[in-house]
Amino acid sequence: MTNKTIPLADLRYASRVPHIPARLDAPTGLLADTLGRPLRDLRISVTDRCNFRCSYCMPSEVFNKDYAFLPQTSLLSFEEITRLAKIFVAHGVEKIRLTGGEPLLRKNLEVLIEMLAKLQTPEGRPLDITLTTNASLLARKAQALKDAGLQRVTVSLDGLDDAVFRRMNDVDFPVADVLGGIEAAQKVGLAPVKINMVVKRGTNDSEILPMARHFRNTGTVLRFIEYMDVGATNGWRMDEVLPSAQVIERINAEFPLLPITANYAGETAERWRYVDGGGEVGVISSVTKAFCGDCNRARLSTEGKLFLCLFASQGHDLRALLRGNYGDDQLSAAVGHIWQARTDRYSEQRAALPADTSQPESSGKRVEMSYIGG
Numbered sequence: 001m002t003n004k005t006i007p008l009a010d011l012r013y014a015s016r017v018p019h020i021p022a023r024l025d026a027p028t029g030l031l032a033d034t035l036g037r038p039l040r041d042l043r044i045s046v047t048d049r050c051n052f053r054c055s056y057c058m059p060s061e062v063f064n065k066d067y068a069f070l071p072q073t074s075l076l077s078f079e080e081i082t083r084l085a086k087i088f089v090a091h092g093v094e095k096i097r098l099t100g101g102e103p104l105l106r107k108n109l110e111v112l113i114e115m116l117a118k119l120q121t122p123e124g125r126p127l128d129i130t131l132t133t134n135a136s137l138l139a140r141k142a143q144a145l146k147d148a149g150l151q152r153v154t155v156s157l158d159g160l161d162d163a164v165f166r167r168m169n170d171v172d173f174p175v176a177d178v179l180g181g182i183e184a185a186q187k188v189g190l191a192p193v194k195i196n197m198v199v200k201r202g203t204n205d206s207e208i209l210p211m212a213r214h215f216r217n218t219g220t221v222l223r224f225i226e227y228m229d230v231g232a233t234n235g236w237r238m239d240e241v242l243p244s245a246q247v248i249e250r251i252n253a254e255f256p257l258l259p260i261t262a263n264y265a266g267e268t269a270e271r272w273r274y275v276d277g278g279g280e281v282g283v284i285s286s287v288t289k290a291f292c293g294d295c296n297r298a299r300l301s302t303e304g305k306l307f308l309c310l311f312a313s314q315g316h317d318l319r320a321l322l323r324g325n326y327g328d329d330q331l332s333a334a335v336g337h338i339w340q341a342r343t344d345r346y347s348e349q350r351a352a353l354p355a356d357t358s359q360p361e362s363s364g365k366r367v368e369m370s371y372i373g374g
Ligand code: SF4
Pocket: 286, 291, 292, 293, 295, 296, 297, 308, 309, 310, 311, 344, 345, 346, 347, 348
């Protein structure tokens, strides 16, 4: 049976202009949503474009030559992104992840990183600034990114075999160049480099052991991500999900593993270490082991829409406030109000469904991952 991708209804505009509370309370950094989750991690998409067409994120049947990507004028400027980031930091954000599409396609991204690197938490600590990339441009840009203040990178790599890699990302890009980008990042000190492999049963799960063998003893952290029903276009099916428990089983059979504790609350990856000291691997199991309970992540789209969950179908249009001559105190109060009302826990709801139902009802089509970043 072939995957049927679903034509994309234009979702980018499914958002509402935020309400500004009458009382403009100053941010305390202790904001919590309806499930008591703080706001700690902001993912900022800086472009909706990408030079890959990964089938689980941006299938080429939909994101083809006729697809209307966002015009430059509708993207948030670096000044607007930094202004918003400052407001989120005052509410408790400590980590900023730059995403896309492919963030390195955004021109002069180093300038934005320099601006963000100047921000500090209310306690005076620097922010943890990282970036997720397909590494196609990383070898060329690593030094400039580091000099601008980037601390770490996460590289998406779905296999070492060129043919399998091509089956996942649908472009003719050599794995060797991605590996070159990883090496360049390590060389300039953008470490530890994390490697994310999305595992699609029947397409690239044969690459799990070759990837583990390749990245052991390299100082990188390899993570395996369960294939997710993100967006509305990737034709997701539950039988193409390889549960993380099976991934760990496969690796453990060749290289014994032991579980290790999370680095911090809200960390998405479950961590394991090689008994023989060969390093660390992780699994991100949104489908079989939901982690919504301490999800402290918010996502900002390229156009300034705030989404409270990767599987959301509605955003909050902060750009309308940014370009509507509202003050920072009003923007801050609006952000606080949105987060405090947050109830999202999609993966938990999916996990609670009877076996014959794979996805929860949602109030609209889910936003595309390429629009808000993974
Ligand atoms: S499904 Fe939504 S609420 Fe749950 S962990 Fe993912 S982003 Fe967070």
